[in-house]
Amino acid sequence: MDRQSVFSTHVYDATFAQGEDTNLQVQAQLEAFILDFRLDNVFVYRDQLRENALLQKYYCDVNIGDLIKFNEEIAHRLVNEPADIIPLFEAALKKCTHRIVFPHQVKVDLPDHQLLLHSSAEDVSIRNLDSLTISRLVRVPGIVIGASVMSSKATELQLQCRNCNHQQHLRVSGGFSGATLPRVCGRARVPNDPTPKCPMDPYFVLHEKSRFVDQQVIKLQEAPDQVPVGELPRHVLISADRYLTNRVVPGSRCTVMGIFSIYQSKGSKNSTASAVAIRTPYLRAVGIQTDIDQTAKGASIFSEEEEQEFLELSRRPDLYNIMTDCIAPSIYGNRDIKKAILCLLMGGSKKILPDGMKLRGDINVLLLGDPGTAKSQLLKFAETVAPIAIYTSGKGSSAAGLTASVQRDATTREFYLEGGAMVLADGGVVCIDEFDKMRDEDRVAIHEAMEQQTISIAKAGITTILNARTSVLAAANPIFGRYDESKTPGENIDFQTTILSRFDMIFIVKDDHDRAKDEKMAKHVMGIHQGGRGVEEQTESEIPVEKMRRYISYCKTRCAPRLSREASDKLSSHFVSIRKQVHASELEANTRSSIPITVRQLEAIIRITESLAKLSLSPVATEQHVDEAIRLFLCSTMDAVNQGSASSGSRELNEEVNRVEAELKRRLPIGWSTSLASLRREMVEGKGYSEQALNRALMILQRRDTIMFRNQGAQVYRNGA
Numbered sequence: 001m002d003r004q005s006v007f008s009t010h011v012y013d014a015t016f017a018q019g020e021d022t023n024l025q026v027q028a029q030l031e032a033f034i035l036d037f038r039l040d041n042v043f044v045y046r047d048q049l050r051e052n053a054l055l056q057k058y059y060c061d062v063n064i065g066d067l068i069k070f071n072e073e074i075a076h077r078l079v080n081e082p083a084d085i086i087p088l089f090e091a092a093l094k095k096c097t098h099r100i101v102f103p104h105q106v107k108v109d110l111p112d113h114q115l116l117l118h119s120s121a122e123d124v125s126i127r128n129l130d131s132l133t134i135s136r137l138v139r140v141p142g143i144v145i146g147a148s149v150m151s152s153k154a155t156e157l158q159l160q161c162r163n164c165n166h167q168q169h170l171r172v173s174g175g176f177s178g179a180t181l182p183r184v185c186g187r188a189r190v191p192n193d194p195t196p197k198c199p200m201d202p203y204f205v206l207h208e209k210s211r212f213v214d215q216q217v218i219k220l221q222e223a224p225d226q227v228p229v230g231e232l233p234r235h236v237l238i239s240a241d242r243y244l245t246n247r248v249v250p251g252s253r254c255t256v257m258g259i260f261s262i263y264q265s266k267g268s269k270n271s272t273a274s275a276v277a278i279r280t281p282y283l284r285a286v287g288i289q290t291d292i293d294q295t296a297k298g299a300s301i302f303s304e305e306e307e308q309e310f311l312e313l314s315r316r317p318d319l320y321n322i323m324t325d326c327i328a329p330s331i332y333g334n335r336d337i338k339k340a341i342l343c344l345l346m347g348g349s350k351k352i353l354p355d356g357m358k359l360r361g362d363i364n365v366l367l368l369g370d371p372g373t374a375k376s377q378l379l380k381f382a383e384t385v386a387p388i389a390i391y392t393s394g395k396g397s398s399a400a401g402l403t404a405s406v407q408r409d410a411t412t413r414e415f416y417l418e419g420g421a422m423v424l425a426d427g428g429v430v431c432i433d434e435f436d437k438m439r440d441e442d443r444v445a446i447h448e449a450m451e452q453q454t455i456s457i458a459k460a461g462i463t464t465i466l467n468a469r470t471s472v473l474a475a476a477n478p479i480f481g482r483y484d485e486s487k488t489p490g491e492n493i494d495f496q497t498t499i500l501s502r503f504d505m506i507f508i509v510k511d512d513h514d515r516a517k518d519e520k521m522a523k524h525v526m527g528i529h530q531g532g533r534g535v536e537e538q539t540e541s542e543i544p545v546e547k548m549r550r551y552i553s554y555c556k557t558r559c560a561p562r563l564s565r566e567a568s569d570k571l572s573s574h575f576v577s578i579r580k581q582v583h584a585s586e587l588e589a590n591t592r593s594s595i596p597i598t599v600r601q602l603e604a605i606i607r608i609t610e611s612l613a614k615l616s617l618s619p620v621a622t623e624q625h626v627d628e629a630i631r632l633f634l635c636s637t638m639d640a641v642n643q644g645s646a647s648s649g650s651r652e653l654n655e656e657v658n659r660v661e662a663e664l665k666r667r668l669p670i671g672w673s674t675s676l677a678s679l680r681r682e683m684v685e686g687k688g689y690s691e692q693a694l695n696r697a698l699m700i701l702q703r704r705d706t707i708m709f710r711n712q713g714a715q716v717y718r719n720g721a
Contacts (some may be wrong), residue, residue, distance in 0.1 A: 023088055026074065030092035033070045034060070035099070046100060049093065053101045058111050059243045060093050061287070064119035079137045082259045086286065089115045114242045117257050117287040126222050126234045129281065133260045140283065141226075141255045144248045145235065145418050146219035146407070153241065154179075158209035161185045163198040167206075175239045175284040176263040181205075216245040220256060220283075224390055224424065240285040247288045250419040251426045251467065253388070257287035302554060310554050313543075314617040320628075323615065326543045328381040331374045332524040333517075336635050340365050340505045341382050343632070344429065344471050345552050346614045348607030349560040360453050362471040363607050364502060366435070368493060368640075369509025370482050375475035379431040382473050385545055387553040388428025390421045394438035394476075397421065399445035402430075404466055406459045415460045422449045422468040435476035436494055443499060446472070450502040451600075474503075483510055489594050489640055501596045504604030505636040561613035563606065567626045571609070574630055575602045582641060595641045605633050653693060660689050660697040665706070673710065673717035 034045045049060055067075040078085045093113035102108045117137070124138045157170040159181060166187040172179040185198035221235040238256055240247070248254055262279035302310070313319065320339075327338040343363055350361035367375045383389040392402070403420045421430055435443075449455050449468040456465050478484070478492040489508070493500070500506065543551070563571070582597045608629035613621035660683065667682070668674060683689050698716070701707045708717050 026077075026085065027088045027092050027095075029071055029074055030089050031096055033067060033074075034092060034096045037066055037070050039066070046096070049097050050100050053097045057243065058094075058097070059114040059116055061116040061118065062089075064117055064121065081135075082137045082286070083135060086115055086259075114244075115286065116243065118289055119257065123255065125226060126220070126236050127231075129236065129260055134262060134281070136260060137257065137286070138260050138283070139255060139257050140220065140236070141223065141253075142220040142235075143223050143253050143424055144218055144250050145221045145424070146250055146416050147248060148217040148409070148414075148416060150214050150216050150245055152212040153215040154210050154212050156211040158206040159203040160206050161187065161198055161202040162204060163202050164195070166198075168203075174241060175259075175261050176237075176282055177261075213242050214245045215239060215241045218248065218256075218285075219418075220254075223253060237282040238285050239282060240288065244285050244288055248290055250417060251423040252290050254288055254290040256283060256285050257289070258283035258285045302550075306550070307554075310551055311617070313551065314555075314615075319616055320612070322542055323548070326545075326548055327385070328374075328378055330528050331377055331381075332521050334374065334378070334509070336632065337367065337378065337507050337509070339632060340507065340636060341378060341473065342615070343505075343608050343611040344473055345382065345386055346555060346611040347471060348610035348614075349562065350469075358453065359603070360451065360469070361607060361610070362453070362469060363504045363604070363611060364450055364472040365474070366500075366503040366506045367473075367475045367509055368478060368483075368506060370511040371477060373509040373511055375509060376433050379433055379473055379475055382429060383431050385549055385552065386429040387549055387556075388425055389431065390425040390428070391431045391433070392421050394432055394434035394436070397432070397438065397442065399442040402442065403445050403449065403455045403468075404457050406457070406462055415462055417457065417462060417464065417466070419466060422446065422455060422470055423466050425470045426467050427469055429471045429473055432472060432474045435474040436478075447498060447502065450499075472503075483508060493594055497594065497596050500594070501598050501600050503637075504601075504607060505632065506595060506640045507636045508640045555614050555617060559614045559617050559619065561610045561619055561621045563609065563621045563626075564623075567609065567621050567623050570623055570626050571602070571605060571630075574626075575605070578638065585642065593641050595637060597637075597641065601633070601637065604637075605629050608632055653690075653696070656689060656693040657696045657700070660693050661701065663687070663689075664697060664701065668707070668716065668718040670718055673715050676709075676714055676716055679716060 034049065035043070037043070037045055044066070045060060045062065052059060064075060064078065067078065074085070078089070090113050093115060094110055097110055097113065098108055119139065121139050123141045124133070126140055126142060129138065129140070153174070154172050155174070157172060157179065158167060159170055160167050164185065164187055166185060168182075168186050170179055170181070181201070181203045183201055185202045187198070216239075218238040218240055219235055220238050222233045224233065227233045238258060260281060261284050262281050265280040316322070320342075323342055324335060324338045327341055331338075340363075344365050347363060348361040351359040353359070367378065369375065379391065383391045401420050402422050404423055405418050405420065406415050407418050408415055432438075449470065450472055453467070453469045454465050455468045457463065476495075479494045480492070483492055578601075579597055582593055586593055605626075606629075609621045609625045612625040612628055613619075618625075663683065664679075667679070680691075680694060683694050684691055698707065702709065705719055708719060709715065710717050
């Protein structure tokens, strides 16, 4: 009692605990869980710890569902007080590793272990994270839009006093929380010590004796399909450390298990964010599950009953037609376009050649045609069926929005990349509506993404390549709003050959006036508006959209068909004949075709063949698949190439136009002009040419700058060309 210090004595027995369990008891229960929990007579976590420790990876991935089965009370505390329980759990892991791997050694210096958690609990969307969930465990799905570079975060600082060299430890908690150095030297002063007191703020950090862990800041945004209409997607910062760093890249979809925490943001002097009571929320990750993890596990996504159901479905002989009917069942007709969209959703097989070159397996489709032919509705439906899809309209999309933009971090002033639509839809479909309304420089940005499947960026000192393994489904109108029959495809389509050759199938959708067809369509539309069911579409209930989406992702993960010998011979010979035919029609029309037929188109037919084989889960693409692929190609791209020169009437018209052209040049010497009315009288009434041929010839000559119109088009003047 002489020493002037606090005197204490044990009043209760050490085993007596009032109310709640002590930390030691909780830790003992957690150890029991790790060592004793088993599924089907397999000690899951004991084996996992042993395997990881032998690989010198000190972590353990625990399913919260297992902990609930073992001890519901601790599982409940883990969810509600994660900050208290997780350190105990990690200490228990360390102790168990010691017991399992080094049972005979008393003292072993093991590094700290990390606890990773995953569960099948309900997801909480980012916009539902509120003040009630602070410091609880939440499970948040989303898409990664930015990941910072790795940085080192101190967990334990060794401090030294500048004045008297006194050293002390300072522990730092995880996440974004920082630490403040003590302002006064903590040296224990002996009474009557002559040395002067150390000054204020004496400590500095000894880095070589401190302990650090890896840390990465990830920006997670709501998945585009979960954002309510008219809202901006929200995002949240995530702090990932140790084994959770470098797990994800921008564009990957994942579910983050984390502790919802808050930190004091620095902010600028006058901003409200730096107010005393206001804190910024973030997530401290304790588990990250990416979609790739799930596909790697495979069986975890598809149950055995589901696989059995899919296999039975794939063996149906009429599967191709049934699936076609299930694509946008409320839209009448357009069967070939629906088949093409089905092929696009399936995709071909991606190939990596021995020299490292990659050949894409994704199919791109362009729908070009009259307004009111349900192009946008087909795009919208493709967006709902594809496992990953992003819908965008051409007018509102800039090049940066489609590819990637460079942002500057507000706090660190570092540049980082944020992926655009093509990057976020990696492994899925991008639907671009109003493709013709895009500015040319924006359209050029997706050239590389459509063929090489990458996006290269060189902006603000960042040069990098992002993955964009997407299929493009685009819809566009011709130049004049409607497709003009009297003009060639080149005059109707306002795209460069470079972009057209990247589309595997180009459909020209016309709104033909045909009484029988119109009656059927009117009946169908009335049926839909009255009872939600069209006349001919009784297949809607056959395969629901959700099941179809699951079947598509099942086919994509389980099957990569290859061509058989006979099929490849048939394809190559057919391609040669197509080229020959196009060459002949080009010679005849005396112009190059606006829709090119190149080796890309041969690859397109190969991809369509593979996607048809994939639909029925067949490992080899046979001749029947080739026949259907060639038929689809002929009725889409080849039909578009031959448009304008295919019908005999238009060929006769072209010959007549050529004759009128020659006659006009004879009639009008260079530098002369004449009135349009007298020219029309002379040509149509005098020489018997048709009015249509004369108009066409005048338009062609005007486009070539051979003639020009004056006096509001009443006078025709012959230039010197």
